[in-house]
Amino acid sequence: MPATPVHGPRVPAHLSGVDPAEADLVRSAAAGDRGAYARLIERHWSRLVRLARSVVGEAEAEDSVQDGLIRAWLALPSLRRPEAFGPWLARVVLRGCLRERRRRPETVPLAEAQEPPVAPASDAGLDVERLLAALAPRQRAVMHLTVVEGMSDGEIGALLEITPASVRSHRRRAREALTRLLAAPRATLSPREVFP
């Protein structure tokens, strides 16, 4: 089933694609124009927060994106292809999210992830954030880029700086873990069973 990408109204470019229209803004921002960078933030904010939310959770998503945007601002003069700003920015933010996860490991125990949500957070009645918390951060990123953004393995690999084969491996492991979580009766799975 083809994934349906979630597009905000302000985000013209795909995370993996290039946008020649915003190249001028990127050049101005690289030359020090803060107004131009503010407009770029407006264009990419929603998509980046959604991506970060999948990787680090709702509570830390916006802070992680802000940190990534500051790092990107500092590194912007080194960007060689201004039209590829979108994927580059997503990579900077993602890298920061993954580093943040490594520095501060997951605090949501798996047992909690298996419990049924008190208040269903989605239409399907699943607490997606708790289910995602049971996955490794890179698996969450792969799942987001696959399911939400509808990106190909090659595009995801370029964004995460891994091979398409690794992308498939991460997705397969994530699917297996989710299948176990969704199929198993409550509180019967140990972390070892979810992450074999």
Place this chain on the structure above:
Amino acid sequence: MSSQSPRRPEAPDDRFDAAFRSWAGSPPRTGPEEAAGRLAPRLPERLSDRRSRWVHAARRPALWLAAAAVLLALSLGLFMEPPGSRWGRRPPAAAAAPPAAVPLAPAGDVLVIDLDPETTLYMTLGGPLDLEAPAAHPREAPGEPSGDPS
């Protein structure tokens, strides 16, 4: 568009995917304009921006005028000073006459310098006129060999 291998449709996956899309589609708590407005003042200054500002400022005519005025003032100050006072050639110090207060030893005095415990140097002071008739060594008796007594 997607190059991922087609997977067997599984109910849990589809259920999760639908829930995931719905969850991820919710807007951020902070709107884009608000986020941009909040973040813009927090952007640190880049070193390259600071340099480029100087380059930009250097293009202004006012700065060029100021630089020219400073150079002119410096060069005028240089040439208005009396010659030799700062940058010019000074008269050689050797050419100056020695001050009269320095005492001169009278001709005929003997200067004795012990180079080491066994060697003593005797120097008889004298004017140019005394070169033809050197004074006798005070320790040498006439007819004795000169040199080191040891």
